[in-house]
Amino acid sequence: MEDLVEIHRGAEAIIYMGSYLGIRAIYKYRPSKQYRPEILDKRIRRLRTINEARIMTRLRLLGAPIPAILDVDPDSALIVMEYIPGKLLRDTLISGGSLGLCRRAGEILGIIHSGGVYHGDPTISNYIVDDNGDLWIIDFGLADYTNDPEDLAVDLHLLYRSIETLPLKSIDKIEEEVYKGYESVVGSERGREILERVRSIRLRGRYVVERRAKAVWLTDQED
Amino acid sequence: MLKILGIESTAHTIGVGIAIDEKPYIIANERASYIPEKGGIHPRESSRFLAEKAPEVLARALRAASTSIDDMDGIAIALGPGLGPSLRVGATIARALALRYKKPLIPVNHGVAHIEIGLITTGARDPVVVYLSGGNTAVIAHHSGRYRVFGETLDIALGNLLDTFAREAGLGPPYVVNGLHVVDRCAEGGSKFIEDMPYVVKGQDLSFAGLLTASLRAIKRGARLGDICLTLREIAYSMVVEVTERCVSHTRKREILVVGGVAASPYLRDKMGWAAKHHRADLYIVPPEYAGDNGAMIAWTGLLAYKHGVSIPVGESYIKPRWRVDEVDTPWRI
Numbered sequence: 328m329e330d331l332v333e334i335h336r337g338a339e340a341i342i343y344m345g346s347y348l349g350i351r352a353i354y355k356y357r358p359s360k361q362y363r364p365e366i367l368d369k370r371i372r373r374l375r376t377i378n379e380a381r382i383m384t385r386l387r388l389l390g391a392p393i394p395a396i397l398d399v400d401p402d403s404a405l406i407v408m409e410y411i412p413g414k415l416l417r418d419t420l421i422s423g424g425s426l427g428l429c430r431r432a433g434e435i436l437g438i439i440h441s442g443g444v445y446h447g448d449p450t451i452s453n454y455i456v457d458d459n460g461d462l463w464i465i466d467f468g469l470a471d472y473t474n475d476p477e478d479l480a481v482d483l484h485l486l487y488r489s490i491e492t493l494p495l496k497s498i499d500k501i502e503e504e505v506y507k508g509y510e511s512v513v514g515s516e517r518g519r520e521i522l523e524r525v526r527s528i529r530l531r532g533r534y535v536v537e538r539r540a541k542a543v544w545l546t547d548q549e550d
Numbered sequence: 551m552l553k554i555l556g557i558e559s560t561a562h563t564i565g566v567g568i569a570i571d572e573k574p575y576i577i578a579n580e581r582a583s584y585i586p587e588k589g590g591i592h593p594r595e596s597s598r599f600l601a602e603k604a605p606e607v608l609a610r611a612l613r614a615a616s617t618s619i620d621d622m623d624g625i626a627i628a629l630g631p632g633l634g635p636s637l638r639v640g641a642t643i644a645r646a647l648a649l650r651y652k653k654p655l656i657p658v659n660h661g662v663a664h665i666e667i668g669l670i671t672t673g674a675r676d677p678v679v680v681y682l683s684g685g686n687t688a689v690i691a692h693h694s695g696r697y698r699v700f701g702e703t704l705d706i707a708l709g710n711l712l713d714t715f716a717r718e719a720g721l722g723p724p725y726v727v728n729g730l731h732v733v734d735r736c737a738e739g740g741s742k743f744i745e746d747m748p749y750v751v752k753g754q755d756l757s758f759a760g761l762l763t764a765s766l767r768a769i770k771r772g773a774r775l776g777d778i779c780l781t782l783r784e785i786a787y788s789m790v791v792e793v794t795e796r797c798v799s800h801t802r803k804r805e806i807l808v809v810g811g812v813a814a815s816p817y818l819r820d821k822m823g824w825a826a827k828h829h830r831a832d833l834y835i836v837p838p839e840y841a842g843d844n845g846a847m848i849a850w851t852g853l854l855a856y857k858h859g860v861s862i863p864v865g866e867s868y869i870k871p872r873w874r875v876d877e878v879d880t881p882w883r884i
Contacts, residue, residue, distance in 0.1 A: 338792075338799035360795075362821035363788040366743050447753055469753045 339375075339468060347397045347407050355379075355468075357404035372404035375468075380406050382444055382470045391438045392463045411463045416454035420493055420501070424456070429490075429501045430508035431462045436486060437512025439464070440521075445478040446470050450489035480524035483509065487525070554856060555611070555622045555647075556849025559640030560632025560660045561685060562591045564600040566611035567846030568622075569853045575670055578615040579839065579846035580607050585724055590717065597635035604643055611845065619651050624861065626656040626852020628663060630870030632685070637869040645864045654861040656852040660843075661686060661875040662697060664836075666854060667847035668809035672834035677805035678797045680790065680822070681875075682812035683843075684709035687756070687790070689797045690875060695884060697875045700797040701754030708786060709812045711758040715765050715782060719775060726814075729838060733779050734815055740780025744773060749785050754796055756789045783817060791821045798829045807834045811842040854882040 331343040331354055343354040357372045359365075380399040383406075387393055398407040416424070416432060432454055439446055446453075447469025455463045473479065490501050510518035551570055558565035558581070565581035584591065584599035612618060627644035630637060648655040665679050679690040679697070687709075688702040706714070712733045716722035721732040747764045750757040761782065768778045794806060806826050808818070813836050826833040840847060855861075858881035 338796040360788075360792070362791050362824040364743050364784050366745070367749065367784060367788065370745075371749060471752075 337468075344410065350397075351410040351412075352397055353394065353408050353410050355406045355408065359404075373401045376401050376404045376406060379467050379470065382467050382472070383408070386439055386442050386444060386467075389438060389442045391442070392435060392461065393467070394463070394465060411455050411457055411465065413455045413457035413463070415452050416456055416462065417451040417489070417493070419456045420451065420490075420495065426500065426504045428456060428460075428462055429504040432464075432486065433505035433508025433510075434512050435462060435464050435508075436482060436505075437509045437518075440479045440482070441513055443472055443474060444470055445473045445482045447482070449482050449486045451486070451493075452489065476521055476524050477528075480521050480528055483521055484525045484528050552623045552853055552857065553617065553621055554624050554626050554656065554849050554853040555619065556626040556628075556658065556663075556845045556847070556852050557608075557640045557644050558628050558660070558663075558843050558845045558848045559600045559604070559636050559643075560628050560630065561636055561843060562596045562599075563843040564604050564607050564640070565843060565845030565848070566604075566608045567844060567849040568611055568615045568617065569846065569849035571853055571857065575850060576846045577617075578611040579844055580610040580614060581844055582607050583842075588723065590713070591633075593633045593635045596633065597639050600636055600639040604639065607845075608643070619647060619653075622651070622653055624654040624656050624852060624856045625651075626658050626848050626856070627867070628660040628848045629657045629867065630873035631660060632869075632871060634869065634871050637871060641867060641869050645867060648864055654856065655864055655867055656856050656860060657862045657867060658848045658851045658855065659873055659875055659878045660848075661688070661690075662878050662880070663847040663851040664809045665690065665697060665807075665875070666851040667840045667844070668807050668834070668836040670850060671837050671840050672807060674805045674807045674832070674834040676803060677807035677834065678794060678801060678803050678831075680794050680806065680808045680813075681810045682708050682790065682808065682818075683810035684713060684812075686810065687758075688875070689754070689790075689793050691797060691801045691803060692880070692883060693801075695879055695881075697878070697880065699874070699876050700800070701756065701793040704752065704755050704757045705759040706762065708758065708790065709810075711762050711782075711786060712812070715762060715779075718766055719769055719778075721775075721779075729814055731812070731815060733783060734817055736776055737779035737783045737817075738776075740774070740776035740778070742774070742777045742780075743784065744768060744777055744781040747781050747785055749789060751789050751792050754793055756793055758786060758789075761785055787815070787818045787821050790818070791825050794822065795825045795829065798825070798831055804830065805832050805834060807836070809836045809841070813841045814838055858882045 331345040334344050335342040340355050340357045359368050394408040396408050453466045554569050556567045562584040563581050568578040582603040584596045625644050625648045681688045685707050687707045689700045690697050713725045716725050716732045748760040765782045
């Protein structure tokens with residue numbers, strides 16, 4: 328644990344790269360927030376750590392391609408997980424990645440949803456293409472359990488939105504592939520229900536504006 | 551020199567302000583607020599109060615600025631968001647003035663006005679805006695021509711949470727005494743943090759309804775009121791700071807601006823200050839006289855809009871009780 332190198336500092340967690348029992352690993356640490364009373368701060372960090380680790384374990388058992396959990400320490404708000412070397416799906420698509428990857432991205436979201444979980448931030452910057460060309464999904468910091476089609480539709484919507492920020496002409500084709508992959512896992516009836524909900528979300532003024540703004544910000548950050 | 555008269559009547563305050571396009575920018579800011587003897591704000595009672603007080607407040611504003619309606623270049627009116635009956639009072643007066651004195655009518659969004667008055671009075675340039683009031687709780691940032699809502703409450707507003715709890719606990723009304731909310735004051739007597747109260751941040755949004763229910767239940771259970779207030783305050787303010795922090799880290803803006811009627815809390819300021827320092831951002835808080843609802847903010851925002859060609863025919867000046875800040879184009883701030 329001495330060789331930790333900080334690779335990302337988000338609002339809630341700091342991501343370090345290091346090793347664990349000899350293999351390369353990611354350490355996700357939720358630092359304490361001094362504006363919260365200590366007792367509350369401890370509770371929140373502990374619960375969120377447990378929640379994230381539990382969801383990841385559950386999804387991994389269901390066959391979702393996500394990093395394996397190596398260790399969890401709720402009291403120090405730390406999750407150690409497998410490191411997935413590769414490129415962001417976003418960058419791969421920009422440099423001409425295949426439609427097969429898009430289909431797979433939809434499948435993976437379908438697997439997560441079939442497990443009764445929403446991801447919370449399934450943008451193309453949270454999918455990783457590894458060196459073998461296999462697709463993975465990371466960052467379950469905003470994930471939670473759900474049965475509500477609305478939550479699932481917001482996920483799919485966020486994925487579409489992130490695709491729509493790509494400087495590409497084939498957006499429609501990509502989204503079609505994503506949906507084909509999604510439908511192949513959740514079934515055509517459920518798939519259509521969720522897609523219908525995505526459309527209705529987009530028709531609500533607040534979401535059109537609001538979620539687009541979020542997608543724009545995400546893009547800015549990556550540039 | 552441009553001179554705009556602004557009228558605010560979205561909830562329980564009738565405010566009239568006058569703004570000019572050179573220093574000191576605001577030359578009048580008069581108001582009267584409906585404060586019920588008990589209970590909450592009944593829209594009908596509030597609108598009746600606003601209609602009764604409006605002529606006097608208008609006269610006071612004109613007198614304070616030693617000017618007349620003839621002298622104005624336009625009449626700005628807050629068409630929303632707010633309570634329908636209250637909105638209609640201000641809108642009716644503004645329409646009448648615009649027609650009688652042949653002045654352009656300028657539609658203003660109440661939330662955008664809270665932000666604009668915060669910017670001009672604090673000198674903040676491009677902040678993450680934390681908009682906290684009785685009816686609104688939102689974290690907002692400007693992006694490509696509009697104020698975008700990054701996160702907001704999914705149910706009740708922060709001010710609503712504090713006021714409703716205070717009312718049920720017998721701490722108010724009035725809810726704000728000597729510039730401090732009665733829940734803030736009561737929390738000063740608390741010493742123990744109550745364990746099982748809900749802290750609900752969902753991604754970028756927050757929810758206070760469960761916290762209100764849990765707090766009311768704690769009263770019934772016989773917990774000490776000071777402890778409940780302390781816990782309520784700490785949880786509610788921490789939630790707001792967490793979402794703000796997320797927005798700052800997302801947008802990489804370097805300023806935080808707190809606006810709206812609940813902006814004044816010194817406890818919130820402390821917490822926000824910590825987050826600002828941590829993200830190397832500067833913290834700005836709207837001055838108290840412009841924190842609550844006021845006419846000056848409507849006048850000032852109306853002036854910005856009018857300078858960029860915004861006005862509305864009287865026949866189309868419908869009130870918009872649910873008008874969101876992210877539906878408003880801001881040509882004055884690209």
